[in-house]
Amino acid sequence: MKHATGWRPTPAHLRAVLGSVLLCAVGVLARRPDLLVIVSPLAATAVWAIIVRPTCVPTVTEQVGHLTLREGEATTCRAHVEDPEGRVEDVAVVFECSEMIDQQPEHGQVVVSLPDDGSEPLQAVIRPRRWGTHRVRPALVVASSGWNGFRCESQKWSVIRELVALPHPAPFDATAPAVHTPGLIGGNRSPHHGGGTEFATVRPFQPGDRLRRIHWVESLRSGTLHVTSTWADHDRNVVLLVDAFEEVGISGGVDGDTSSLDIAVRAAAAIAEHYITSGDRVAVVPLGAGMARRLPPASGRGHLRRILEVLARIEPADSLVDTGRIPHGLGRGALIIVLSPLLSAGSQQRLAAIADHGYNVVAIDCLPALIGQQQPPGAHAAIAWRITRLEREARLRRVSAAGIAVVPWHGPGSLDPVLRGLHRRTSPSVRQP
């Protein structure tokens, strides 16, 4: 709640007062009563405006419907003007938001007649076009009295609200089995035999096998004790490394063009949502991402919400240089998914270092397809971009030669071929799932 600054005369009122007084004086001194006729409407408005001048300062309340929502979703900004005296006539409100927020009506400008229309229409629908944190500045509320004679504005030092637009996850699904992880519990089939539920084979009895596992039919037929063995169950530990050292392309929001960081963040959100829904643990490590902090691996819907909030706070690094170092504490046996446009040498070094440490790593190429093909304007820029692309292609070849899978982001099934390959590679025996 905030108070307005107080009633002040407007240029319209000064025009009416000074215009009528001066012309009346000229008319009297010059003996021209016709000037009194000319200024009579002006004098009438001046007197009228003074008679209906409010003396109480109205109270303004502002409200934003939801401060956390998905990009592309809409919420409502409202302003309510309380006028105890009933002398406020027109109220204009300008809702001010950052540029990546669409407003309806356009530019959030609304005006109503307070006695006739009430405060209800003083609202604007705002819709963040892009994930991230957006600032919603206090609305400028201007109340006018009769004949726009006096005006008061709301104070401008109110709190700036922060609207968090969570990334809208791209469609994603993965049917590939899990790669090797050291967990002992979970919903995924392990490549190892163990105490699970899914049938693996019938094998001879070994010391330590449980008696309830004895397969009596096979034991009677063969004359030696046989038991039913199962695949162990385990959970998956997925670490999402989001490379925010560089952002390539201009984001047009959820309905427009995508930048590399758009692809990375939305893909990370989709992957996180998929694996958390499957009961797996997901960690997020933003690289060079300003205020965004890393999240340790955990599972559950609450953790998914935390992941989306961390992703929404990612900002591209402006001055940081990618040294290619790998972050600490990635977790033993985790599946590392690196989301990067892979334009810098640092990103390639990091990939190689992660693979050298024995992690299962998949790189998702987040360079927008259109940017990879288009030519920038200007001869020098075109040559520079061509050199950059050639360097990038050479790096990608080296990364692939080192056994690291690099896949472009295509949504559903993007990771399936790679994950199947990793599953086969980490399995103790070759078998078809």
Next chain:
Amino acid sequence: MITAHSRAPRRAGRMQVPLRVVIVMGVVLAIGCTRAAGDGSIAAIDVGLVGLGLICAILPDTHVGLVIVGSIGINWVAAVDNPATPWAIGVAVAIAMFHAATAAASVAPLGASWTAAMARRWSRRFAVVAAVSVPVWGATAVLDRADVGRSPALVTAALLSLAASALWIRHETVKPDHRV
């Protein structure tokens, strides 16, 4: 005009363009009535007034309007000799039209759309203040016929009442508010 927003709207709101047209029309109507009432008008002044009217249509919340009102009055005194001409009502209506449209245009930013209730209220009030000029013209015509306009007592009384009115207006305009 409320100009807090950093971005200019691509499209003007409902009623905003007609209001700006009325601002210019008020100035043109005042010039037309002045020319019809007397033949002492100077074309350059008229053109200048229209130019100021266009500026005022773009920037209604400025003091350009005061310059226009003053100029119309002075132009009238210079161009018209007959104090009892009914064309004064036309100029009064034109000034009322100009003032009301300018005040109305500065109530809201350019992108805001007026509601129907606002349009009705402003139209009603314009009609009331424009009608004030008719009885005032009648009174001045009577005074002109009675030829009492040159009486020193009347002039002194008029100046005193004008000064008293100015003092009252000043007091009412700057009096402090109280908060609830």
